[in-house]
Amino acid sequence: MARPAAPSLRERLRVVDAWDKAQARTLYAADWQMPGMLHAAVARSPYPSARIRQIDTSRARALPGVAAVLLAQDVPHNTLWTDVPGQTSEVGPLRARIQVLAHEVVRFQGEPVALVAAETREIALQAAELIEVQYDPQPGVFDPEAALAAGAHQVHEGGNLLARLAVRRGDPDRALAQADVVIESVNRCQFIDHAYLEPEAGVAWIESDGVLTIRVSTQVIEHYRDVAEVLGLPQNRVRVIGTYLGGGFGGKEDVTVEVFLGLLAWRTRRPVKMIWSRQESLLARPKRHPFILRYRTGAARDGRLVAQAVDLLADSGAYAYLSALVLMYATVTAAGPYRVPHVAVDARVAYTNNPPTSAMRGFGAMQMVLGYESQMDQLARRLAIDPVELRARNALAKGDELPIGQPLDTHVAVIEAARRAWEALGPRRAPSTPAHRIGRGLACNIQPYGRIVWLHDWASAWVGFEMDGSLVVRTGTPDVGGGQAASLCQIAAEVLGLDPGRISIHIADSALTPLAGTTTATRQLYMSGNAVLRACEGLRRQIVDVAAQMLETHAHTVALAAGDAVTQDGRRVSLPKILRECARLGVSRSHLAVYHAPAGDPVDLERGGGRVFPDFTFGAHAVEVEVDTETGAVTVLRHVACHDVGRAINPQSVEGQIQGGAVMGLGYGLMEEVVLDHGVNLSTLFATYLIPTSLDVPDVEPIIIESGEGKGPFGARGIGEPPIAPPAAAVANAVDDAVGVRITELPVTPERVARALGLLGEG
Amino acid sequence: MTDLAVALILNGRPCEVRTPAHRTLLEILRDDLGASCLVLAPRAAGCQVTTVRGLGDGDRLHPLQEAFVTQGGIQCGFCIPGMILTAYAFLRDHPAASRAEIRRAIAGNLCRCTGYTKIIDAIASVVPGRGAGEPGAAGG
Incomplete structure (x- = not known):
């Protein structure tokens, strides 16, 4: 087919980027080439905990083709802060400090120690090997419980407790003592990696106007401010151009290559490219937080929850990154999508000498699902209540308050999602052999979308007509592959009555597009979507006013459709004619809008709390599994995933x-784990870090609920993160249903199931 | 290191590159010839090499590419050239492939975005008389 006219709001077709990607025309970050370009490499610590006694770079510098070797002392300001630029944060900045290059101390294996730029990638890698670092290995601490014990090795000065949060509602101790039944469990979840197919990459150069320009695969173009701070440059002298990403999932939310590239380009005055290998990415990039989840849930005989006490401990690894915010998401959602009158949550996150942990799709809230949904399933079993019915008796509804005191002011679709997902499993399959058992599991979830309200989130977008009636959209939104740019075009097409083929969108350039904030926290459709919606509504008013004058009618009777302004009685005037009239009258043909999310002051969760997030997305997944009772292998036969998305801007x-998201959640539930041995990463290849292939997972059947009640454009809710959260708990519940054993530690490997079945003997 | 001259036919056009023997076909396709592969470049000498850009016809997409676009098989797109070419070669040899056979055929290509269902939908949709078909279980 020829390049198609693009879709309107409800059509199932994406064109903005898919057409180019199908032909390999998209230039990802690593594809960029420039004349005279150098290639960069990072020298990294082999030790998880050591002091640096001495670094000798003479052999590396002497290697022909080496243009620069940089150490910590060559970095003007050798500190990165956790604060997401452009927005404020309550995370203590002193505790959140990250060294750009290791100075005196290394705290995790893979920590960057030196940078090299050379004429070829091979020379750069060879030079990095020739940098001689003398380390004094130190004792380390590799487990968050050990990290908080007396006398533990101090990862940073000031103790290993990075953050602590608590919730108190009612009198949970008394309510638990008086409950008819109490369920108690300890669950553990693991380190995992984002494992996007595109490793971290970028190219930096100094533009002819002297602006340091960095074209990079990032979810946050606002990191230009971090680069400026590290280099000691004014913020308006650094520009970040965001590429289409080969996946992000939170792993490209923190700084990756951009600061290193900025340092090397500034030093050499030449373009520099840096690409991390798969091994480097798996070794050294922040992971998902492992949690230890201790739950006690009390209920009445009829299944109604009366109290819950939750103790959470997470591993931040060697640096803070976004750990304190991840802990907030965990704490707020720890009781799940249920009414619980008496709640206590105590949550802590500790430093260790493991790889740092930070943002990953689901961001703390997803890890909680294993805790609260294991409890719900055990409770249903104990009380012999149908698992869907138990959830229906306890589900939150619009008008309820979360235990943190936030009222729910939009539709809550937990019951409908649970029923529809469960029913869609259809008739139970027969086991494939007498040694196999079939089981079913359900898991519901609550996931925030949009940023914490006291971060005062905003996004901006500019839209303008060209004289021929074609439209330009400019917004800082990075497109991580989730159809961000395409969805914004669809919103513009809808409001302005345009064929989307008449729209060009320019995204993610910190110098040339109005800033729209991060493509994280399930916020872009909500935030940039609302900004584009408002910009288009403003532009529409300007155009329609002029068209109404030309058509000698009232503005409210004029519609924009198919590139014309049309009156109710069918008279039309074309956009180019209206735009010429705008020019003659001096009426602007463009509109800039800033969308400010509803904001609030920080709340004290322990003393009553209040609003923390703009809103939440609810859902439920149901799975049917087959368990091999001879090997412990679990095969997922069916997977139904149901979420209320408010309104599906682009259903496909x-x-x-x-x-x-569901398949990534199955990977987390069934197979993925970054295996660490005293801080040494044993999973640095795709041969050892296994993500699902097409043979490991079933077709996931999506069910979309459109309640119409979301805070995004046209009533949409965010859906980027929520689907990753329920699968692991649903699988654990299904395994219990199939063979009567409860797996409390992820991933649910054949070995763990076999051990629980007693197939491996004691120990 | 001595460079080797490697002559091959890329998307129907003869070309020759000089390359050290250890470079992969991916590197010379991407860096030297603007196209992508894990095979060592000298092994491609004398071979016909088709990349995803060689499938379509100028501004027109090959039906398989079109199916990936219209079925929503493309998210970040990083795996897509490999997926499309794997499917192209597989369907050339197995023109009446079942959904389960397609699922097995792409098992060597990782995708982290789509969960595979819409990729399999796209490939199945170009098999005559098959359409998207019934959903399948893991391993099936």
Whole structure:
């Protein structure tokens, strides 16, 4: 087919980027080439905990083709802060400090120690090997419980407790003592990696106007401010151009290569490219937080929850990154999508000498699902209540308050999602052999979308007509592959009555597009979507006013459709004519809008709390599994994933987010784990870090609920993160249903199931 | 290191590159010839090499590429050239492939975004008379 006219709001077709990607025309970060370009490499610590006694760079510098070797002392300001630029944060900045290059101390294996730029990648890698670092290995601490014990090795000065949060509502101790039944469990979840197919990459150069320009695969173009701070440059002398990403999932939310590239380009005055290998990415990039989840849930005989006490401990690894915020998401959602009158949550996150942990799709809230949904399933079993019915008796509804005191002011679709997902499993399959058992599991979830309200989130977008009636959209939104740019075009097409083929969108350039904030926290459709919506509504008013004058009618009777302004009685005037009239009258043909999310003051969760997030997305997944009672292997036969997305701006894109998130959640539930031995990473290849292939997972059947009640454009809710959260708990519940054993530690490997079945003997 | 001259036919056009023997076909395709592969470049000498850009016809997409676009099989797109070419070669040899066979055929190509369902939908949709078909279980 020829390049198609693009879709309107409800059509199932994406064109903005998919067409180019199908032909390999998209230039990802690593594809960029420049004349005279150098290639960069990072020298990294082999030790998880050591002091640096001495570094000798003479052999590396002497290697022909080496243009620069940089150490910590060559970095003007050798500190990165956790604060997400452009927005404020309550995370203590002193505790959140990250060294750009290791100075005196290394705290995790893979920590960057030196940078090299050379004429070829091979020379750069060879030079990095020739940097001689003398380390004094130190004792380390590799477990968050050990890290908080007396006398533990101090990862940073000031103790290993990075953050602590608590919730108190009612009198949970008394309510638990008086409950008819109490369920108690300890669950553990693991380190995992984002494992995007595109490793971290970028190219930096100094533009002819002297602006340091960095074209990079990032979810946050606002890191230009971090680069400026590290280099000691004014913020308006650094520009970040965001590429289409080969996946992000939170792993490209923190700084990756951009600061290193900025340092090397500034020093050499030449373009520099840096690409991390798969091994380097798996070794050294922040992971998902492992949690130890201790739950006690009390209920009445009829299944109604009366109290819950939750103790959470997470591993931050060697640096803070976004750990304190991850802990906030965990704490707020720890009781799940249920009414619990008496709640206590005590949550801590500790430093260790493990790889740092930070943002990953689900961001703390997803890890909680294993805790609260294991409890719900055990409670249903104990009380012999149907698992869907138990959830229906306890589900939150619009008007309820979360235990943190936040009222729910939009539709809550937990019951409907649970029923529809469960029913869609259809008739139970027969086991494939007498040694196999079939089981079913359900898991519901609550996931925030949009940023914490006291971060005062905002996004801006500019839209303008060209004289021929074609439209330009400019917004800082990075497109991570979730159809961000395409969805914004669809919103513009809808409001302005345009064929989307008449729209060009320019995204993610910190110098040339109005800033829209991060593509994280399930916020872009909500935030940039609302900014584009408002910009288009403003532009529409300007155009329609002029068209009404030309058509000698009232503005409210004029519609924009198919590139014309049309009156109710069918008279039309074309956009180019209206735009010429705008020019003659001096009426602007463009509109800039800033969308400010509802904001609030910080709340004290322990003393009553209040609003923390703009809103939440609710859902439920149901799975049917087959367990091999001879090997412990678990095969997922069916997977139904149901979420209320408010309104599906692009249903096909929504289905894709649900299916992809669900499979990533199955990887977390069944197979993925970054295995560490005293801080040494044993999973640095795709041969050892296994993500799902097409044979490891079933087709995921998405069910979309459109309640119409979301805070995004046209009533949409965010759907980027929510689908990753329920699968692991649903699988654990299904395994219990199949063979009567409860797996409390992820991933649910054949070995763990076999051990629980007694197939491996004692120990 | 001595460079080797490697002559091959890329998307129907003869070309020759000089390359050290250890470079992969991916590197010379991407860096030297603007196209992508894990095979060592000298092994491609004398071979016909088709990349995803060689499938379509100028501004027109090959039906398989079109199916990936219209079925929503593309998110970040990083795996897509490999997926499309794997599917292209597989369907050339197995023109009546079942959904389960397609699922097995792409098992060597990782995708982290889509969960595979819409990729399999796209490939199945170009098999005559098959359409997207019934959903399948893991391993099936």
